[in-house]
Amino acid sequence: MKRFSIIKYINRINKRIVCLALAALLLSAASGCSSQSSGSAAEEQAAQTEAQSATAARQTDADYTEAPQTTAPQISELIETSYGYDSLSSSISKELYYKIAEAAEKTFPEEVTYYEDVTEKQFAEAFSAYLNDHPEKFWIRTSYSFSSAHGRCLFQLWYTLEDDELLQVQDEFNSVVTDITSNAPQGSSEYERELYVNNYLVENCEYDSEAAQSEYTLANEDNAYGALVDRKAVCGGYSAAFQLLCSELDIDCVRISSTPEECHEWNCVKLDGNWYHVDVTWNDSDYGYMVNDYLNLTDSQMYIDHTPGTYFSETDDSDFVVESFVTYNLFVPECTENTYNYYRQSCVVITDLDYDDEVISALVQAAANGEEYFSLVIDDCLDFESASNDIISGGYFAEWIQEANKQSGGSFTLASTCSVSPKAQISVLTAILGYE
Numbered sequence: 001m002k003r004f005s006i007i008k009y010i011n012r013i014n015k016r017i018v019c020l021a022l023a024a025l026l027l028s029a030a031s032g033c034s035s036q037s038s039g040s041a042a043e044e045q046a047a048q049t050e051a052q053s054a055t056a057a058r059q060t061d062a063d064y065t066e067a068p069q070t071t072a073p074q075i076s077e078l079i080e081t082s083y084g085y086d087s088l089s090s091s092i093s094k095e096l097y098y099k100i101a102e103a104a105e106k107t108f109p110e111e112v113t114y115y116e117d118v119t120e121k122q123f124a125e126a127f128s129a130y131l132n133d134h135p136e137k138f139w140i141r142t143s144y145s146f147s148s149a150h151g152r153c154l155f156q157l158w159y160t161l162e163d164d165e166l167l168q169v170q171d172e173f174n175s176v177v178t179d180i181t182s183n184a185p186q187g188s189s190e191y192e193r194e195l196y197v198n199n200y201l202v203e204n205c206e207y208d209s210e211a212a213q214s215e216y217t218l219a220n221e222d223n224a225y226g227a228l229v230d231r232k233a234v235c236g237g238y239s240a241a242f243q244l245l246c247s248e249l250d251i252d253c254v255r256i257s258s259t260p261e262e263c264h265e266w267n268c269v270k271l272d273g274n275w276y277h278v279d280v281t282w283n284d285s286d287y288g289y290m291v292n293d294y295l296n297l298t299d300s301q302m303y304i305d306h307t308p309g310t311y312f313s314e315t316d317d318s319d320f321v322v323e324s325f326v327t328y329n330l331f332v333p334e335c336t337e338n339t340y341n342y343y344r345q346s347c348v349v350i351t352d353l354d355y356d357d358e359v360i361s362a363l364v365q366a367a368a369n370g371e372e373y374f375s376l377v378i379d380d381c382l383d384f385e386s387a388s389n390d391i392i393s394g395g396y397f398a399e400w401i402q403e404a405n406k407q408s409g410g411s412f413t414l415a416s417t418c419s420v421s422p423k424a425q426i427s428v429l430t431a432i433l434g435y436e
Helices: 006-012 015-027 041-058 091-104 120-133 163-182 190-204 209-213 224-230 235-248 322-327 342-346 357-368 384-392 396-406
Strands: 112-114 140-149 152-159 253-257 265-271 274-278 295-297 348-350 373-378 419-423 428-432
Touching: 091 112, 091 120, 091 152, 120 140, 120 322, 163 224, 163 235, 190 235, 190 265, 190 295, 190 342, 224 235, 235 253, 235 265, 342 373, 348 357, 357 373, 357 396, 373 384, 384 396, 384 419, 384 428
Parallel strands: 348 373
Antiparallel strands: 112 152, 140 152, 253 265, 265 274, 274 295, 373 428, 419 428
16 A cells, blocks of 8 residues: 655645645655654754744734634535544544545645644544545545644645646546446446446456555555556555445445555445455456455455554554554444355355255356356355365365266366365365366
């Protein structure tokens, strides 16, 4: 999961905000996987004094006591998904969320004043919530400028695009999103629409290995534009695009950040009232066939090799790490159901090895279609290790192949032996079929 580096991008900020950004940036700014630039204590104190002097020169003393009256817009006017907002831990963070939302509607980033003492954690929490609720705001960087003193905070969002160029690219992006969602299966279930989105990204987006190896964000690889328009992305781009398309198709979806050590991002999706984990990045494999091993997993399955980052609500101001704010989570749902697991929806589920008619019928159909891969699920009522040993080494699969060949009517002949791979994490066996 890639984040913007302050040092790399400071020279790209429009001249209209350089003076402000430099002062506020030196005081405090968030970056992701790369570390925030820091100096000595004396240098930091000098930067803070400079920032306070610069802001004081623009405001009179009366400004600190007379805050302008504003009316917060209705939340429905600002967001499509509100899990980030709903999970904010303080009223100040929720008010900041509104301020950020208002600022994000402008085509050029402007300095915003909020008349309260605000900690960096409170602002970062609100900013993270807004970004997680709004994957369509692909031009907003994960870096920002921020300062707070004398009962007032100043912040400024950073953009990758501005003004006419932003509007033009936004139109292009919206057109692509409309084309993709308009081709979703009509009258379909939530699962079928989710599967469509997952498969679209797997088939049309390429994992950007070069960007993944870089310390800095190179282009749009970490946002929805990269995944949907450039068609190259890292995990942040995959997960943002997946969330956006699911939301457009009326499926609740959120993004989950890993620990800084794992440096990864994935999704949770809500189907028929239950939550499931989805990692589209890891579903985009190089196996040469559709592998959706990480489509709709439970906590127990997902957390074998994925670890969610710390909750904002579990961190106080003294423990909060600015450089890693993008790895903090606001909302991670509990995922315990397996009904819509990809393999349970697509393959035979074995509950008794001796009742194999359904397995043989599925094998006949797969062979008749000339498929190379055949998967089945071992139900939780069976011990996976014992059942998979019986199937692979105990002769069950060989018998199923023999019976499938008998039922083929000569239309195909499966090789008597094949390679069968167990996937214990998801209780699946996958065979590579051979033909004679």
